[in-house]
Amino acid sequence: MSFASGAYLLFLPAVTALYWLCPGKYRYLLLLAASYGFYMGWSAPLALLLLGETAVCYASCLIVEKKKSKGLFACLLLLIFAPLLICKYPSRMLLGLFPGNLYGWLKAAALPVGISFYTFQAASCVMDVYRGDQQPERNFFRFALFVSFFPQLVAGPIERGKDLLPQLWEEKHFLRSDVAAGGRLLLSGFFRKICVADFIAPYVDSVFSVQQPDGFSAALGAVLFGFQIYNDFAGYSEIALGSARLLGIRLTRNFREPYLSLTLRDFWRRWHITLNGWFRSYVYLPLGGKNRRLLAVSAVFLLSGLWHGADVTFLLWGAVHGMCYLLENAVTRKRGRPLPGWLSFPFTFAVVSLSWIFFRAADLSKAWEMYGALFSPWHWGAGWQQSGLTLIALFRLLLALAVSFFAGRWAFDSKPPVNRDLALAVLLALAIALCWLFNLRSGGANAFIYFQF
């Protein structure tokens, strides 16, 4: 079931109430049952794959603790990543041979929801045990809950065993401050998703579906998609954090206002923090880190692109970021100090926004068409109409972006609640309800973008 569905609005309070009513030592079993119930809301047979992956990782943790053999460790990693590689890559490439609707149907059926996220999370536990950073979890049910914990099962944040595992079974007490913090995060997350991302989606769709796009509309589409995917994914992450916080569990923050970054390096420290942390720990540092920067950075960005899918557009998106990151790094090192903000901020924003075209385009030819329009001065005509964006819609979008920005800060504010919080909660809830009604009238809600990964 999706976070943005009515079913989840019933599921979450019910699980939260049962969780706090349940005796402490059985709570993790309740959460495990709820997590599998949550996942089976998408597909019951695919829950077996999740269970199989859990069993393999659990056994691997116990094996690598006793036997530190590189060959065995490599074989176990191959076994752990095999379902992801089989489901996500070759099958998608083969499915490309099927026509139209059949391709879409088979693609949806062949890619288990959240497989990239839970595989990475479970694998991190095995690698940490192998490196001696963590003791293996010996209780299978607790480990299964770590892999399948419902708030972050489908699209992260990708947690590390040493951060999440102890929280899942330690003694917890019901705190009103946790409920208030969870509520704030949920409201901010739903606002981002329903009032910003879902509102932008039709305009982005119209720009990316135009046959001969205008340069202006291509630029607008790239910028708008940047804000759409940010608010969609950051919204999802905040809902995940808020849901977990209601249960007294603190997940890792996944976004820290990435669009305020002055450099690309800074951007990647603020965007999808848990995935980048994963790549840093298990790819960048083992490949040599700063000592072999070219190799390590290239590998991280290419893998990051491939992680999103087998399409060449994702690979190019990663490659563009990798090259610009290395270029920025080389210039900074040669100067001996960072570039001034007036120069580095536009550069970062331009690279991030323009590279989204690769990410969003349906295929490579569409991406080239968009870039062609963007960099051809004679294609900059009356492109405003192609996006369908009216003046009032632009005003609403800017207002929603401003509210989401400050609401995000409010959600992560750790100060004690004041009376304003109640008023804000009512206001945001009302805005979400009105936007939800508005979206319903204009064609319904969109699924979270990162569910497809």
Place this chain on the structure above:
Amino acid sequence: MLLLCGLFFLSSAVMWPLNRRFGGARLTLPFLSLSLCCAGVAVGVLTQGDLTAAILGVMAVALCALLFPERSKES
């Protein structure tokens, strides 16, 4: 409708800080925001069921509430 939204936005943008400056009120803030919300919804309904005005109104008030924070009880 654009005029209505603009007026609504401006009035709420002015009223909120004024209330903060002169009232410093704790309890009036929720009531003020709720009444402004109702006004926003009413404007939306009056404009032939178009929700845009109501959404703009509610968001404008929310933005004002976020920009002009109330002092915490402890401070």
